Amino acid sequence: MSSVESKSNPKGSGVRRFAESAGIRRKFRQEAMVKWLLAGATGMMLVPLILIIAYLVFKALPILSVGFLLDNPVKGMREGGVWAPFVGTMYLIVISLAIAAPIGVLAAVYLNEYAREGWFTRIINLAVINLAGVPSIVHALFGLGAFVLFAGLGRSVLAASLTLAIMTLPVIIASTKEALASVPMSFRQACWNVGATRWQTIRHIVLPNSISGILTGIILQVSRAAGETAPIMFTGAVFFKKVQQGDMFPYGLLDQCMALSMHLFTISTQVPGVPMELPYGTAVVLLATVLLVNICSIVLRVYLRSRKKW
């Protein structure tokens, strides 16, 4: 207890009642220290991020141009641009997301809104959490066995996308469930009590109020799908594939494709004599792709929120 809180003044009439005691000063010092510690941690997170981006862009500067994006790799990948791998990555992102996002969101809605608490749902929830933590190389081997060999898709865009979808699905389910669970129960009660079915409740109240959380979870998985090398290396991505310059749709579903992450790995470790700025340029394009998708999602979120009803 500090003296400020005591009712009578124990120090006699001459002493000021509201003076700062040593204890209070200590608390203030503590408060200031904690604040700086937390701010420092934030700074430590920010500094490397800025340094990485600055370093990459600086190193890639000599080669960055529109041409670098639109040209194909040439001369054994020692010159040219990144068009073929860039389009390949786009393919993989879009197709894997088109598979994983709807299934993930629907499954999460089922688990959060319909499924009764019981051993079955508990096992599923446990499985979802554990699958979300499985390393990508394991997903790669599964994809190889299940899609490439067993399903007979061969190494293809489709097999690689399915593998990425399997990899991102549990995380999408987990994050969507979390977003749904953050909608207060009282909103649901209000709906049920005017006779709304579960689906009406979800459609009119739960989804509109959780959509930005759901989208955030999905978008984070885009970065993962774009960045992983292992799952696509075994299942559909190749070192090199010849593509018409500027061709927007160079790959069929059952073709193999190039991809940025794989390309980056190849030119920085497998091909001798690649000029330094080429891998850095590729990294910048990869980063920009992820950033672009993130910005799209922010715009979509703001738009959905401004519409409120949908």
Added chain:
Amino acid sequence: MSNPDTYCIKTTGLNLWYGDFQALKDINLKIRQGIITSLIGPSGCGKTTLLRCFNRINERYGNVKTTGSTLILDEDIYTPEVSLIELRKSVGMVFQRPNPLPISVYENVLFGLKIHGATESQEKSTRDEIVEKALREVFLWNELKDKLHRRATDLQLDQQQKLCIARLLPLKPEVILMDEPCSALDSEATRGIEELMLGLIPKYTIVIVTHNMAQARRVSHECIFMLMGELIEHSPTDQLFLTPRDERTADYIEGRYG
């Protein structure tokens, strides 16, 4: 509409289990139409559970088993032919914490109708009329007529609670169930809600759970005392408070259960 001799809600041998735990034990009651009946009893005695039986919302709360019969206006509501949607239109519920939906005041009032697909064919003027009528019935119209398109969750707490009552009215309910509707409100707001309730009868039948015995005495015509899942006493309010028939009722109203 009201006839003191018609009963709006009747239960016979109503039992309810949450898993293995029996929350309601052999409840037999008859609640008169067009009056306010209050449910009192120590917390955990099953008041909320009993209330939820009347619109079968218990079934949304997990592993619940019910036996016995519950009749609303002489129709058994636990038969397979009963449409839960129609039932919940007729038997609306108001909660302890006001729960307006995070949409505008106007949309809140019309939400029930919208859910049942009734607003699509209506003219805007008809909808405006419905909203005005409902808000007038809960004494909110004058306060809110210029704020109809404000988000309902930004209103004051007592306005929110009145709005939650107003939200039920366009569905033309028979019964309005209120689960401690004033426990989040100050005494002045509580008065407001009580006044509103007295204005809603005899058009609607009201069942209110309250832990505030003064409130039970002020607003209710009949009073039901429950204890550990059992119905102990059901009498006219004055009689229950002045000359309780059961010793346990007397103990409770004298504050001996806390």
